Amino acid sequence: MNLDDYRGVWVFIEQNDCKIEGVSLELLGEGRKLADKLQVPLAGFLLGHKVKPLASHVISYGADEVYVIDQPILKDYRTESYMQGVMLLARQYKPEIILYGATPNGKDLASAVATDLSTGLTADTTMLDVDVSNRLLEASRPAFGGNIMATILCKKHRPQMATVRPKVMKALDPDTGRLGRIIEEKIDLIEEDMRTKVLQIVNDVTKKASLAEAHVIVCGGKGMGDLQNFQLVHELAETIGASVGGTRDVVEAGWLPHEQQVGQTGETVTPKIYFAIGISGAIQHIVGMKNSEFIIAINKDPNAPIFDVATYGIVGDAMEIVPKLIDQFKQVKTEKGGEISYA
Incomplete structure (x- = not known):
């Protein structure tokens, strides 16, 4: 050759x-x-x-x-x-x-x-x-x-x-x-x-919207500690009308199904806003979300790699910070008539 x-x-x-x-x-x-x-x-x-x-x-x-x-x-x-x-x-x-x-x-x-x-x-x-x-x-x-x-x-x-x-x-x-x-x-x-023939194409109309299509994602990692604490991720997502994602460790722990995993072996996402909560920032995860428009990271380790790709970083305990964010977003929703705009 x-x-x-x-x-x-x-x-x-x-x-x-x-x-x-x-x-x-x-x-x-x-x-x-x-x-x-x-x-x-x-x-x-x-x-x-x-x-x-x-x-x-x-x-x-x-x-x-x-x-x-x-x-x-x-x-x-x-x-x-x-x-x-x-x-x-x-x-x-x-x-x-x-x-x-x-x-x-x-x-x-x-x-x-x-x-x-x-x-x-x-x-x-x-x-x-x-x-x-x-x-x-x-x-x-x-x-x-x-x-x-x-x-x-x-x-x-x-x-x-x-x-x-x-x-x-x-x-x-x-x-x-x-x-x-x-x-x-x-x-x-x-x-x-041809050895194969297409007899029929059936579209799965019951399939849920892919995480990859979400405009706002709240993603949690094992830094949330346990399944009970992980409910804060769900609560924040529900408050702001976002989709929920998790790291591979979260999925392997059984806190989320695989279709909600973000990363190399999960979904690659590019939302407008990406919350990374309790996520250290392993390469496997970073490659799945680094092209998000705004990345907001919350982690108590100031040297966590996630801060290298974050637009905004908050150093602190997610179990203290996330409830405060939820309260603030609820207040904004009340002032805005129940809606939050991401335009």
Whole structure:
């Protein structure tokens, strides 16, 4: 393999029912930085049926080029058909970096492509950079239970690939006047060749709103002491109309279900306001909430790492501070007619 034959940064543009997933737009923002450092084009690749009109949207979010395979056989995601499409593009155009969202489909596709291309794949990346002199993707993620950050390199194979969790990166503001190139390709595949068929897609209408979509989150850690004290987190959240989250230790202790865990092995969140109460600030947790707009930390340890990312920090006993906050918010609600605005 001649590594010099591979150039360009690519992003898998995941879409469902012709609607682009937010993580793909976030990756275009991060991919733009990497491509500029390497002085190469940024490309999105888009597979599906009746998806070509989405290409201009991809360009407006930072792509210089969009590779499109628009065929009926790609209407619904299947590993086999999508993998063949990506393999065709990757072998023909030879990108040096490919980024995927760490969604169920994105992780499935990335692992299948990595296997067929005999290249490396870093999963659940939280930071990306490039070593320009060696043209190496530096894909970093927490390791050893979140105690360290590991930077993983793929030195001998191309393309270099990584999956990135939603809400970790930030999308660029769209520029509708931006121009780019659209390249159309086709795969030689018919329905009779497929080993799997989509018989029906059932949407789970009972599924609760994801913590990742919450605008205000009150998150508690083991510093709350016990389940009884943790009720203060629930009370504060109820008072201000927020969602409740917890650290991995809290979930493992049985104080909250897993779907309310914030962190590398839970949800990645970007609310307007994030209360971190009794949370020391392990890397595993930080990567799941560091992009919140305002972070308010309460911890009795003045040297707790959580204060390094906090917008505002309160040093003290949460069991004394949180009840006072609840009282103050209740007073504000009374003065405001029962509502608190976060505009």
